[in-house]
Amino acid sequence: MSLLRAVATVSGFTMMSRITGFARDILIASVLGAGPIADAFFIAFKFPNFFRRLTAEGAFTVAFVPTFSRLLQDKGRKDALEFAEEVISIMGIGLFLFSFFVIIFMPTVMLGLAPGFIGQDWLFDLTVELARITFIYLTPISLVALLGGILNSFGKFGAMASAPILLNIILIVSLVFFENSMETKGHVLAIAVAISGVAQFIWLLEACRQNGSIPKLRRPRVTRRVKNLFKLMLPAVLGAGVVQINLLIDIILASTLPSGSISFLYFADRINQLPLALIGIAIGTALLPKLSREIQRGELEKAKRSQDHALEFGMVLALPAAVGLLVLSQPIISILFERGAFSPTAVDATAQTLFCYAFGLPAFIIIKVLQPSFFARYDTLTPVKVASFMVLTNLVLNIILMQYLAHAGLALATSITAWLNVAILTFILKQKGLHQHSKKTYLKLVRTFMASAVMGMGLLGLIEFAGDSMFGSKNSNILSLAAQILLGLFLYIIPVFLFRVIRLSEVRQEIKSWVKNNQ
Numbered sequence: 212m213s214l215l216r217a218v219a220t221v222s223g224f225t226m227m228s229r230i231t232g233f234a235r236d237i238l239i240a241s242v243l244g245a246g247p248i249a250d251a252f253f254i255a256f257k258f259p260n261f262f263r264r265l266t267a268e269g270a271f272t273v274a275f276v277p278t279f280s281r282l283l284q285d286k287g288r289k290d291a292l293e294f295a296e297e298v299i300s301i302m303g304i305g306l307f308l309f310s311f312f313v314i315i316f317m318p319t320v321m322l323g324l325a326p327g328f329i330g331q332d333w334l335f336d337l338t339v340e341l342a343r344i345t346f347i348y349l350t351p352i353s354l355v356a357l358l359g360g361i362l363n364s365f366g367k368f369g370a371m372a373s374a375p376i377l378l379n380i381i382l383i384v385s386l387v388f389f390e391n392s393m394e395t396k397g398h399v400l401a402i403a404v405a406i407s408g409v410a411q412f413i414w415l416l417e418a419c420r421q422n423g424s425i426p427k428l429r430r431p432r433v434t435r436r437v438k439n440l441f442k443l444m445l446p447a448v449l450g451a452g453v454v455q456i457n458l459l460i461d462i463i464l465a466s467t468l469p470s471g472s473i474s475f476l477y478f479a480d481r482i483n484q485l486p487l488a489l490i491g492i493a494i495g496t497a498l499l500p501k502l503s504r505e506i507q508r509g510e511l512e513k514a515k516r517s518q519d520h521a522l523e524f525g526m527v528l529a530l531p532a533a534v535g536l537l538v539l540s541q542p543i544i545s546i547l548f549e550r551g552a553f554s555p556t557a558v559d560a561t562a563q564t565l566f567c568y569a570f571g572l573p574a575f576i577i578i579k580v581l582q583p584s585f586f587a588r589y590d591t592l593t594p595v596k597v598a599s600f601m602v603l604t605n606l607v608l609n610i611i612l613m614q615y616l617a618h619a620g621l622a623l624a625t626s627i628t629a630w631l632n633v634a635i636l637t638f639i640l641k642q643k644g645l646h647q648h649s650k651k652t653y654l655k656l657v658r659t660f661m662a663s664a665v666m667g668m669g670l671l672g673l674i675e676f677a678g679d680s681m682f683g684s685k686n687s688n689i690l691s692l693a694a695q696i697l698l699g700l701f702l703y704i705i706p707v708f709l710f711r712v713i714r715l716s717e718v719r720q721e722i723k724s725w726v727k728n729n730q
Contacts, residue, residue: 244552327466571626
């Protein structure tokens with residue numbers, strides 16, 4: 212499967228996931244608003260996800276996929292699957308025991324995670340209760356990452372990319388049919404999160420069975436290959452841990468700000484995550500196994516072209532997305548969330564946060580393109596060193612900016628840190644001789660920026676010309692926003708071709724390739 216087709220597959224299912232995710236968040240915003248119960252649930256929801264990214268999606272994937280791909284290529288399917296079985300037996304037991312003890316000591320954990328809630332006994336106790344329920348989610352969702360790594364190595368990206376849709380559907384159903392069935396709506400959502408973890412695990416098991424690659428249960432045993440995997444994982448775990456520390460710092464600091472701050476950050480981040488998931492995560496998911504194969508075969512020039520192509524493709528989508536979020540942050544938040552318990556004041560606060568997150572969107576996607584160059588070479592330590600420095604930078608910026616911008620300052624600090632991360636990773640790749648972007652790539656990035664700037668200025672001109680008349684009733688708001696997005700797309704596509712960011716011949720070639728591969 213070509214990189215473009217793999218990215219399209221992941222992006223397509225991710226788009227479906229994000230659409231259902233927006234429906235979920237709109238419903239949560241309407242029912243919970245941006246108050247204390249919402250803050251408690253979002254902390255409880257984020258907590259197992261911190262560890263999921265620590266033990267599974269990040270650290271595990273970057274170590275497991277290259278190793279599994281090498282075994283698959285060198286020794287065949289049977290040996291590769293035996294390795295996966297060895298890993299899953301150890302992971303399953305380890306995650307279960309870890310979750311058990313964290314759930315028991317959750318009150319102590321929350322003293323550090325939500326210090327702003329201390330002194331508000333009912334809110335602190337509610338957060339502990341919800342977190343104990345949601346932490347059940349960790350074990351099955353971490354095993355989902357292992358099964359997804361197996362399928363991705365076989366070039367099967369659909370099942371893993373579509374799994375989050377189940378989470379969204381289950382949360383929506385829980386609120387629609389069981390909204391008032393428990394002590395709080397937060398309890399309903401927390402139980403739905405736990406159920407969704409099991410549902411996604413079953414979904415991936417079935418996909419592996421259909422692919423003939425389902426791992427069999429075996430007695431847990433720490434083999435030499437498992438030890439080597441954990442050695443590779445350790446730097447990545449530390450690196451993922453550093454990233455999660457940044458996120459934890461944001462939550463800890465936000466808990467000390469006025470009520471609703473955690474919710475403002477959550478809803479703004481959800482919007483910003485749409486292009487990040489569609490572009491950055493999709494490219495990173497597809498690029499890692501491709502780079503691993505090319506580097507292991509010694510096809511270094513081909514690997515270089517793959518990474519350049521990934522960066523060019525990512526920025527063609529990311530730069531206009533970032534500009535669009537910067538210009539339209541207010542109407543986007545208003546139209547999506549301003550209903551029910553979500554007030555106009557909450558809209559303004561969330562829009563400010565989205566504006567600050569959007570500034571760093573291209574940087575987050577570039578990081579997703581650069582990191583596989585290290586991971587494919589089994590270098591998981593260098594990104595750790597860079598990320599460790601980023602923690603201190605982010606903390607200093609957080610403390611400074613939150614004094615002036617409150618919760619929005621936390622978002623802006625995250626974006627500035629991401630750009631600094633990009634600069635350092637690019638410098639290291641060049642110094643080590645691992646990768647240096649071609650002049651053609653840099654030229655295409657400049658042209659892409661120019662096309663995005665044209666789009667942004669056009670949208671700003673339209674808003675300035677039309678003023679408040681663009682927005683009337685809620686229905687006209689939706690139509691107006693849709694019209695602005697379509698106009699922005701039109702204003703972007705024209706300079707994209709005029710500035711030769713994309714050539715018609717390239718489009719025709721991709722279409723021919725897609726048709727040929729699907730005949």
